[in-house]
Amino acid sequence: MAIPSNESTSICSHCDRAIPSTNIDLHYAHCSRNLERCKHCGDMVPKRHAEEHYLNTHASVSCSLCSETMEREILAVHKCENCPQRIVTCEFCEFPLPAIDLSEHQEVCGNRTELCHLCRRYVRLRERNGHEAMCNGAPDNSVGVQDNGVGVSDHAISSSRRDARAAERERGGQRRPPLQGFSQRRLLFTIAITGIAVLLGSLFFQKKTENH
Numbered sequence: 001m002a003i004p005s006n007e008s009t010s011i012c013s014h015c016d017r018a019i020p021s022t023n024i025d026l027h028y029a030h031c032s033r034n035l036e037r038c039k040h041c042g043d044m045v046p047k048r049h050a051e052e053h054y055l056n057t058h059a060s061v062s063c064s065l066c067s068e069t070m071e072r073e074i075l076a077v078h079k080c081e082n083c084p085q086r087i088v089t090c091e092f093c094e095f096p097l098p099a100i101d102l103s104e105h106q107e108v109c110g111n112r113t114e115l116c117h118l119c120r121r122y123v124r125l126r127e128r129n130g131h132e133a134m135c136n137g138a139p140d141n142s143v144g145v146q147d148n149g150v151g152v153s154d155h156a157i158s159s160s161r162r163d164a165r166a167a168e169r170e171r172g173g174q175r176r177p178p179l180q181g182f183s184q185r186r187l188l189f190t191i192a193i194t195g196i197a198v199l200l201g202s203l204f205f206q207k208k209t210e211n212h
Helices: 021-034 047-057 072-082 099-109 125-134 154-211
Strands: 009-011 018-020 035-037 044-046 060-062 069-071 087-089 096-098 113-115 122-124
Touching: 009 021, 018 021, 021 035, 035 047, 044 047, 047 072, 060 072, 069 072, 087 099, 096 099, 113 125, 122 125
Parallel strands: none
Antiparallel strands: 009 018, 035 044, 060 069, 087 096, 113 122
16 A cells, blocks of 8 residues: 655564554554564565475475476576576477587587578578578579679689588488498398308208218
């Protein structure tokens, strides 16, 4: 309740609030009997709820993700914004991973290249947004930026070729594991056939020896 500006007030010695002077004695009797100051945050809380206030607000709890100990009232903010083990997504590939690993992952992921469907150039993912904003859609092998009437600069051509070769190496590297797995399966199959042949030969030889 607002106190009229022309009414004198007194400070309650228990809760430090400004109370109309005419009510200070009655207020103090009620305040000191029912309220107490929290030792942790300084708020005035009902005495009958003091323990509940402590457990729900100030009691130490451990983060279930990183095991760090903190007051319960900041646990939710910690899990959403500060916990190093909270799950975030890579801005380039949207892969979910712990926040502590995000920087290292994006450093590698952002250097991957992707084909621009407008100009047919391979562009690093970290440069994709800026490239799309400036791309005029001209193919890389057409006359684009003029350099004294000569055509596309040598630097632009060599850069595009390097990007294309890097992308080709990436695609080639991704195709190798299946070939290696195929070779391993052929080797295991050959070993199995050889083992069966040796076993059958041994049985045949043993039977022939017994007949003699």
